[in-house]
Amino acid sequence: MKGYPTRIKRVIENLQKLPGIGVKTAERLAMSLLRRSKKDSIELAQSIKDMVENTKYCSKCRNFSETDICDVCSSPNRDKKVLCVVEQPEDFFAIERAGEYRGLYFVLHGSISPIEGIGAEELGIDYLVKRVKSEGIKEVIIATDPDVSGEATAIYIARLLQDSEVVVTRIALGIPAGGHIGYADEITMVKALEGRRRIILE
């Protein structure tokens, strides 16, 4: 990045902090921000600022929301006895886009990973269990990713709930193993939810 004026260098360095953006892409993006209309680039900067300043976690499902309780959690049209557990907000929105699911959600913002130091506490699993018990949830659908940590998380939650009345199910493997829920197309998502099975613990 040598040779760039200070302000441009700063933008390149900030862009590089984003996932999947290396130095070359960061340079290209910074140049394109300067080449396009000033108005468009300023609109981009302001929309990021506005989003970051005005987005919080829904106090019920932990998804990103502009209000204390998100639209899904506060909707009278949702089935409040079914709760779908997902890893990321992207997964929440992917299931919503598929349009079939009518229950509520819980967003973990990750999955259990001892190597990265992510455990039940970081994922809010205590709060999840408390919610399931206090709200009289009848079914918990676990829609974590079909990879090692997603499966470990599913089993962990199923174990915590095995003494309660709630039925714990796992979405079907229409989602490719090792894949991400959030990238599934809508038909795959609907099939994965329809084909869910009860988790049987040994």
Ligand SMILES: [Zn+2]
């Ligand atoms: Zn919510």
